[in-house]
Amino acid sequence: MSNAIExxxxxxxxxxxxxxxxxxxxxxxxxxxxAWAAAAIATIALPDVVPWGSDRLFAVIMAGGALALVIxxxxxxxxxxxxxxxxxxxxxxxxxxxWLTLWELTTAKFGWLPKPFFSPPNGLLNVYxxxxxxxxxxIGYTLRLWSIGFASGAVVGYALGVALGWSKRFSYWxxxxxxxxxxxxxxxxIPCTFFFFPTTxxxxxxxxxxxxxxxxxxxxxxxVASVNRAYYDVGRNLGASEWYxxxxxxxxxxxxxxxxxxxxALYYSFAVLVVAEMLGAKFGLGWYIQFETAYSGYxxxxxxxxxxxxxxxxxxxxxxxxxxxxxxxxKGFI
Amino acid sequence: MAATATELRxxxxxxxxxxxxxxxxxxxxxxxxxxxAVLESIDLSVEAGEFVALLGPSGCxxxxxxxxxxxxxxxxxxxxxxxxxxxxxxxxxxxxxxQDPTLFPWATVWNNVATGLDARGVLRQESARVDSALDLVGxxxxxxxxxxxxxxxxxxxxxxxxxxxxxPALLLLDEPLGKLDSLTRLTLQEELVSLWRREGFTAIxxxxxxxxxxxxxxxxxxxxxxxxxxxxxxKVERPYPRHRDDPELVGLRRQILxxxxxxx
Numbered sequence: 051m052s053n054a055i056e057x058x059x060x061x062x063x064x065x066x067x068x069x070x071x072x073x074x075x076x077x078x079x080x081x082x083x084x085a086w087a088a089a090a091i092a093t094i095a096l097p098d099v100v101p102w103g104s105d106r107l108f109a110v111i112m113a114g115g116a117l118a119l120v121i122x123x124x125x126x127x128x129x130x131x132x133x134x135x136x137x138x139x140x141x142x143x144x145x146x147x148x149w150l151t152l153w154e155l156t157t158a159k160f161g162w163l164p165k166p167f168f169s170p171p172n173g174l175l176n177v178y179x180x181x182x183x184x185x186x187x188x189i190g191y192t193l194r195l196w197s198i199g200f201a202s203g204a205v206v207g208y209a210l211g212v213a214l215g216w217s218k219r220f221s222y223w224x225x226x227x228x229x230x231x232x233x234x235x236x237x238x239x240i241p242c243t244f245f246f247f248p249t250t251x252x253x254x255x256x257x258x259x260x261x262x263x264x265x266x267x268x269x270x271x272x273x274v275a276s277v278n279r280a281y282y283d284v285g286r287n288l289g290a291s292e293w294y295x296x297x298x299x300x301x302x303x304x305x306x307x308x309x310x311x312x313x314x315a316l317y318y319s320f321a322v323l324v325v326a327e328m329l330g331a332k333f334g335l336g337w338y339i340q341f342e343t344a345y346s347g348y349x350x351x352x353x354x355x356x357x358x359x360x361x362x363x364x365x366x367x368x369x370x371x372x373x374x375x376x377x378x379x380x381k382g383f384i
Numbered sequence: 385m386a387a388t389a390t391e392l393r394x395x396x397x398x399x400x401x402x403x404x405x406x407x408x409x410x411x412x413x414x415x416x417x418x419x420x421a422v423l424e425s426i427d428l429s430v431e432a433g434e435f436v437a438l439l440g441p442s443g444c445x446x447x448x449x450x451x452x453x454x455x456x457x458x459x460x461x462x463x464x465x466x467x468x469x470x471x472x473x474x475x476x477x478x479x480x481x482x483q484d485p486t487l488f489p490w491a492t493v494w495n496n497v498a499t500g501l502d503a504r505g506v507l508r509q510e511s512a513r514v515d516s517a518l519d520l521v522g523x524x525x526x527x528x529x530x531x532x533x534x535x536x537x538x539x540x541x542x543x544x545x546x547x548x549x550x551x552p553a554l555l556l557l558d559e560p561l562g563k564l565d566s567l568t569r570l571t572l573q574e575e576l577v578s579l580w581r582r583e584g585f586t587a588i589x590x591x592x593x594x595x596x597x598x599x600x601x602x603x604x605x606x607x608x609x610x611x612x613x614x615x616x617x618x619k620v621e622r623p624y625p626r627h628r629d630d631p632e633l634v635g636l637r638r639q640i641l642x643x644x645x646x647x648x
Binding site (some may be wrong): 111121176242278280281286287288289290291294298299305345378379380 | 454456474475476478479480482485486488489490491499500502503504530531532543550
């Protein structure tokens with residue numbers, strides 16, 4: 051009888067095999083630890099088809115992770131809010147362990163996915179170990195190019211977008227041009243940029259800025275144009291100047307659209323980074339990818355792609371934080 | 385009749401207020417190339433400190449008339465003047481309060497109320513007026529709240545404060561209580577009357593509610609169907625504060641409803 055009631059209860063349903071052991075031990079943590087340990091054992095115990103280096107380091111990291119997960123499995127159920135975060139990501143930790151084990155087996159150990167096209171996880175790790183300083187320099191160069199390009203593209207795109215959304219005359223001339231230029235890939239401008247810009251770095255910045263600026267301009271203009279007219283009536287009635295209407299009403303009211311534009315711009319600008327770094331760059335993650343591709347250093351390529359993906363995800367996260375702060379006034383914004 | 389002329393006006397010493405003169409005003413909209421006449425030959429004088437209610441079927445141009453008086457739009461023909469000078473643009477001395485509070489959702493209540501002072505660049509010197517306007521409508525404790533956190537009645541109070549902070553000589557109320565629940569509406573009706581009596585502005589109220597019109601206004605103007613013309617005019621000569629079951633007001637209400645074609 052009490053079992054039936056428990057089964058009806060939502061909590062009982064979420065963990066069907068509810069027992070005394072599971073309440074005191076985080077089961078997913080134990081399973082994840084096993085998966086991570088399997089990756090470590092597979093790396094050490096089985097012979098390589100072709101050596102990749104850093105296999106011991108990789109095994110140590112995975113074994114360390116497994117040990118940490120075992121400890122967490124006992125800490126997490128007693129850790130309150132801190133524990134809830136781990137429990138939420140438990141299935142992911144298991145998946146990562148399983149994925150790394152299979153990856154290690156199919157590449158380095160069985161050779162089903164052969165060198166040089168594929169690399170085991172320790173191959174990527176080996177790249178980070180042996181190329182540390184070069185990769186760090188490349189990260190610095192890429193971040194410099196991206197941040198200058200994205201920031202200038204965002205500023206110019208936002209200003210253009212407000213003007214396009216606000217002024218009928220500006221929109222009459224600007225909108226058709228923007229609609230024509232918009233779909234052209236930013237990379238198609240490379241010949242012109244070589245002519246117009248004094249340095250290749252300035253040309254690269256322009257390409258990144260263009261790819262970021264266009265979605266921001268389009269989204270901002272649609273945001274400004276869709277502001278509730280009644281807000282302007284209120285402003286005019288209260289004695290607001292034209293500049294006040296633009297800066298204090300149109301600008302904040304269009305902010306939700308602007309953020310959509312910023313997210314789109316972020317992905318576009320990251321996509322063109324590789325091409326922008328073709329233009330006579332000496333360092334940069336995009337340049338490094340091309341350089342290593344030319345020498346069939348695919349492990350280096352994968353290792354760099356992982357870094358780029360992490361950087362992009364980090365910036366997306368920052369943008370979300372900024373959005374939540376600036377758009378807190380918006381109820382139910384997704 | 386106990387009511388004297390002064391009792392039917394807002395307190396004259398309290399503040400400046402203005403008289404409005406509407407002469408031969410007609411207005412039409414262009415809709416897909418065809419002309420839609422909304423108002424036709426309106427002649428109306430509103431005395432300084434008076435509370436006038438405009439009643440009429442929906443779509444008869446009442447709200448348009450308020451927009452014309454505010455100066456947000458210009459009449460197709462005819463003239464509207466305030467104290468003898470032609471109204472050709474909006475001005476913070478004549479403030480329109482809409483049916484929707486139209487508060488800026490990105491700004492706190494305090495900043496919303498401060499809009500007028502900020503727009504005219506006097507906020508720094510006169511910020512105390514924002515607090516007193518919030519006190520006036522009882523929203524002092526909500527000055528840091530955002531509009532989405534307010535109830536309908538509170539939002540409309542904030543919109544009133546945003547108007548009052550500018551010390552308007554004329555308040556144009558476009559069904560400001562139309563969307564509120566009936567209890568909030570009754571409370572705000574009383575608050576509107578006492579604000580008007582204390583602050584001394586001239587008030588023109590557009591409403592659908594005949595009871596509200598006779599309860600608040602010293603004069604009720606009934607407009608015809610579109611294109612709106614002045615059909616009838618009723619003086620409400622009862623002293624404030626009024627009671628909604630006052631037999632004279634009930635009788636007047638019946639009379640007005642009959643004019644609107646809704647005989648009971």
